[in-house]
Amino acid sequence: MMDSELAALYQDVIIDHNKSPRNFRELEPPRREADGYNPLCGDRLTVYLRVEDGHIREVTFQGSGCAISLASASLMTEALKGKTVNEAQALFTQMHALLTDRNGAEGDVELGKLEALAGVRAYPSRVKCATLAWHTLQSALEGEHESITTE
Amino acid sequence: MVVESAEVLRDFPDAATLRRDFPALTQSVHGHPLAYLDNAATTQKPEAVIRAEGEYYRRDNANVHRGVHTLSERATAEFEAARAAVARFIGAAEADEIVFTRGTTEAINLAANAWGGANLGAGDEILITELEHHSNIVPWQLIAARSGAKLVVAPIDEDGNVPLEDFSERLNSRTRIAAFGHVSNALGSVNPVAEMTRLAHAAGALVLVDGAQAVGHLPVDVGGIDCDFYAFSGHKMYATMGIGGLYIRAGIAADMPPWQGGGEMIRSVSFENTLYAEPPHRFEAGTPNVAGAVGLKAAIAYLDNLGMARLAAGEDETLEYALEQLRSVQGLNLVGRPAERVGAISFTIDGIHPHDLGTLLDHAGVAIRTGHHCAQPVMEHYHIPATARASLGLYSTTGEIDQLVAALNEARKVFSP
Structure with missing residues (x-):
């Protein structure tokens, strides 16, 4: 039997997105992309974005990692599609607070299904699993390590 | 001679007795007695x-x-x-x-x-x-x-x-x-x-x-x-x-x-x-x-x-027991089958990433190491990013192995509801 803290971490939605990650594919160019790597646990993700007129038209990912990192990436792609870049930035800030702030996220952005990730707050060693996809997104948006392909 | 060896075995304290020399082993974790199976990372310390x-x-x-x-x-x-x-x-x-x-x-x-x-x-x-x-x-x-x-x-x-x-x-x-x-x-x-x-x-x-x-x-x-x-x-x-x-x-x-x-x-x-x-x-x-x-x-x-040779023999028995029990877990793959093995068993479980396994086992009181074990070339050899590793010490008991195996079976249920 799972205790309640563990059940809060491995909610059905996490198990489901780990088993069948959404938008789990490479995006055809033109695209932006960024790689995320967690050297401590070996989780590796690539996030692909197609941004047109300040809107995220497509967002996909590929990679390998634990259930928390895969579900976080999968839920992220679902949440971002159709958002403006500004809305995506606001969501990033809100998610960062949700995952790392002991008081939880305080903001006016609707998190919806993403709330399922709040359970990692109780697991300091697992927070990085959940934030990996979001930091990778940030770097794709900011174009820090992006490789923009226009073909 | 039979009588002599039986006496040697009788006089030699078993792992359950030796555990009492190690204060850290007497605690509970998440409501379960601690099964410390991360001895390849570090061993616990005896009172002495x-x-x-x-x-x-x-x-x-x-x-x-x-x-x-x-x-x-x-x-x-x-x-x-x-x-x-x-x-x-x-x-x-x-x-x-x-x-x-x-x-x-x-x-x-x-x-x-x-x-x-x-x-x-x-x-x-x-x-x-x-x-x-x-x-x-x-x-x-x-x-x-x-x-x-x-x-x-x-x-x-x-x-x-x-x-x-x-x-x-x-x-x-x-x-x-x-x-x-x-x-x-x-x-x-x-x-x-x-x-x-x-x-x-x-x-x-x-x-x-x-x-x-x-x-x-x-x-x-x-x-x-x-x-x-x-x-x-x-x-x-x-x-x-x-x-x-x-x-x-x-x-x-x-x-x-x-x-x-x-x-x-x-x-x-x-x-x-x-x-x-x-x-x-x-x-x-x-x-x-x-x-x-x-x-x-x-x-x-x-x-x-205690005598290193006798300790080694006792630990080897527990290791053999662990290998046998782990083989009974569905979806478990042993990583490496060395001709001679001491201390550690690496494995993966189909459909569960080792890090999730580590967290799930911790909640059952079982401490194992998950990750690449600072041996990334070995992981690359087997084309895997990480393994779960159970490793024994002189105080490891078959009871701890049973606790590990039960926790692994529970973990499988979480991931295949």
Whole structure:
């Protein structure tokens, strides 16, 4: 039997997105992309974005990692599609607070299904699993390590 | 004789009895009795070690090799007695063949820098194996980059053994040193170190053995292995963190320059000319971890009292039980099937990432290590990013193995609802 803290971490939605990650594919160019790597646990993700007129038209990912990192990436792609870049930035800030702030996220952005990730707050060693996809997104948006392909 | 051996077994305390000597093992984690199966990362400490270090600080604490006052004399005597105990425990001929270090990593860095710095040049080769822990790879890469020497790697087979013919093929007249583990931390494979040493010596190379995973599990005899360097950590043999050592065969150390400068390692210092102390003090710059050495001596006394051969036999029985039980878990894949195994079992479970497994098991009171175990080349060999690893100590019981297996079956239910 799972205790309640563990059940809060491995909610059905996490198990489901780990088993069948959404938008789990490479995006055809033109695209932006960024790689995320967690050297401590070996989780590796690539996030692909197609941004047109300040809107995220497509967002996909590929990679390998634990259930928390895969579900976080999968839920992220679902949440971002159709958002403006500004809305995506606001969501990033809100998610960062949700995952790392002991008081939880305080903001006016609707998190919806993403709330399922709040359970990692109780697991300091697992927070990085959940934030990996979001930091990778940030770097794709900011174009820090992006490789923009226009073909 | 039957009666005699039965008596030996009866007199020998079982793991459940030995556990009582280790205060950390009596706790509960998430409401379950702790099943500590992460001994390859570090072992727990017996009361005797904790007490010895406490008593050292309560009574004898002083700096060593310099004061003439009573406490300094006592501390120095304790420190040197620990050196002699280590020498005897691993089969070194002389106490002065033991250099105290912070642990295995520092010991290998010492050998690579002090011996390698003076003896390696362009065109020379350093032979390691694919099985090595990062601490027996990176120090050699660093000295290779500085000296122009080349790092050569002997591969492992599918089972996680180093085939001797592959090792032998990579030895040649340019090989100056072969460095390999005694026991793999990732897979538990035991290397035929004496045979590998003989092959390396025949090619004219020196030999360093990384004994981090062996010293707490097997009787170690550096004389029997005939190696030139043997590196180990105290904290993997029931002593505390921050103490370990490097055995350097007599005669080799005399020609090795120091690798760190400071107090303790000199004979005389002037701005024109500094003379270095003889080994082992030449390699012990600065104030050493005297309390750690005192604790290490206590750990050795604890192990000697029980007898390493008997401990090894008891642990081996539990390991066999663990292998048998783990094979019964559906979807579990053992990683590596070494011909001879000590201490550790690596595995994966279909559909569950090792890190999730680590968290799920923790909630069942079971402590295991998950990740690449600082042996990324081994993970690459098996095309996996990580494994779960259960590793045993002298106090590991079949009950803990049952707790592990039950927790693994529960974890499978969480991931296949």
